[in-house]
Amino acid sequence: MQAVEALAQKGRLNFSQYMAFALYDEVYGFYNNTPYTEHFITAPTRSNCFAYAVANWIMDQEIECVIEYGPGMGKLAHEVTHFLKEQSYRLDSYTLVERSKRLREKIKALYPNQFRFEKTEAAPGSAIIANELFDALPVRRFKWDADKGVLEWFLDHEVVWLPAEVPKELQLIVDKYSPSWPNGYLFEYCFGYQALFQDFLSCGADDVLLFDYGYAQEHFYHPARYEGNVKVYSKHQMVCFDYKHAGFVDLTLPVNWCQFKHCAHQSGYEVHQFGDMSDFLSEYHALDVIDYKDPVVTAKAKELLLPNMMGSAIQAIWLKRKNI
Numbered sequence: 001m002q003a004v005e006a007l008a009q010k011g012r013l014n015f016s017q018y019m020a021f022a023l024y025d026e027v028y029g030f031y032n033n034t035p036y037t038e039h040f041i042t043a044p045t046r047s048n049c050f051a052y053a054v055a056n057w058i059m060d061q062e063i064e065c066v067i068e069y070g071p072g073m074g075k076l077a078h079e080v081t082h083f084l085k086e087q088s089y090r091l092d093s094y095t096l097v098e099r100s101k102r103l104r105e106k107i108k109a110l111y112p113n114q115f116r117f118e119k120t121e122a123a124p125g126s127a128i129i130a131n132e133l134f135d136a137l138p139v140r141r142f143k144w145d146a147d148k149g150v151l152e153w154f155l156d157h158e159v160v161w162l163p164a165e166v167p168k169e170l171q172l173i174v175d176k177y178s179p180s181w182p183n184g185y186l187f188e189y190c191f192g193y194q195a196l197f198q199d200f201l202s203c204g205a206d207d208v209l210l211f212d213y214g215y216a217q218e219h220f221y222h223p224a225r226y227e228g229n230v231k232v233y234s235k236h237q238m239v240c241f242d243y244k245h246a247g248f249v250d251l252t253l254p255v256n257w258c259q260f261k262h263c264a265h266q267s268g269y270e271v272h273q274f275g276d277m278s279d280f281l282s283e284y285h286a287l288d289v290i291d292y293k294d295p296v297v298t299a300k301a302k303e304l305l306l307p308n309m310m311g312s313a314i315q316a317i318w319l320k321r322k323n324i
């Protein structure tokens with residue numbers, strides 16, 4: 001059976017349910033049926049200077065347990081533990097929480113017995129780390145119709161737009177920004193942030209270090225972004241969205257940093273540091289590990305460290321649990 005046939009059997013799906021299928025279905029999902037590095041690059045898969053900086057951050061904070069969410073192929077986990085070992089720094093545990101079954105199996109095969117995959121009970125003094133996790137969360141998709149108000153995207157054998165039930169947090173956004181939106185304006189909202197922060201809390205994490213790309217809310221819902229913010233990647237190119245490509249392309253939504261910080265705050269975290277990834281990497285000595293004799297290695301590291309490339313497209317955010 002093809003992915004589209006499997007989708008047709010699922011009945012009516014909103015965009016978030018569609019995206020969960022397209023990315024994470026155990027048979028057809030993108031993360032379960034294709035090596036994602038064939039489609040896009042991420043900082044840890046580009047240069048080990050990223051892992052080196054994260055390892056320095058772990059040592060500076062005297063972290064005892066690390067829980068990495070969305071480790072993908074496990075490169076960051078492997079390199080961070082390598083650098084920590086070189087410095088004779090002992091972690092109590094390094095746990096991986098990965099949604100894709102195939103990626104979990106891949107990590108186990110690549111690095112046998114190196115990591116835990118089961119979260120144990122909450123361990124105070126632990127830290128959560130993640131690279132490009134929040135941009136991989138399923139989101140709902142809406143359309144502003146000047147006559148009918150907010151419509152929602154559904155797949156029911158074909159794409160249909162139906163009157164939306166708008167949750168309160170989204171209604172606030174619609175009230176604020178819709179006066180500037182053209183008719184037919186597309187926009188998305190991720191309802192998954194809060195659940196992840198609750199998960200982080202239940203792990204007992206005092207520190208959370210995340211890297212992701214995103215915008216401030218006014219850019220997110222700017223009238224010029226009338227086609228929405230979902231990005232579709234195939235073979236390192238941004239391509240047009242077609243629901244029939246489920247499983248073959250990556251779907252991603254930049255983080256709405258305003259919503260993110262609000263949810264973090266509601267969950268008991270405060271923003272300790274927020275800025276460009278390049279600044280974080282420089283602060284934690286990423287430059288020290290680059291082998292400048294190798295021009296290819298140097299060029300890849302520069303993509304992460306120079307402000308006009310990934311270094312400023314991606315932000316680093318460090319959250320601390322309040323009142324600890």
Ligand SMILES: C[S@@+](CC[C@H](N)C(=O)[O-])C[C@H]1O[C@@H](n2cnc3c(N)ncnc32)[C@H](O)[C@@H]1O
Binds near residue numbers: 098
């Ligand atoms: C864009 S990839 C990044 C992978 C890796 N961190 C990297 O930088 O190469 C997003 C990863 O997050 C995982 N993921 C998404 N939602 C998740 C969740 N709720 N819990 C754990 N992993 C999740 C995906 O399966 C995928 O491995």
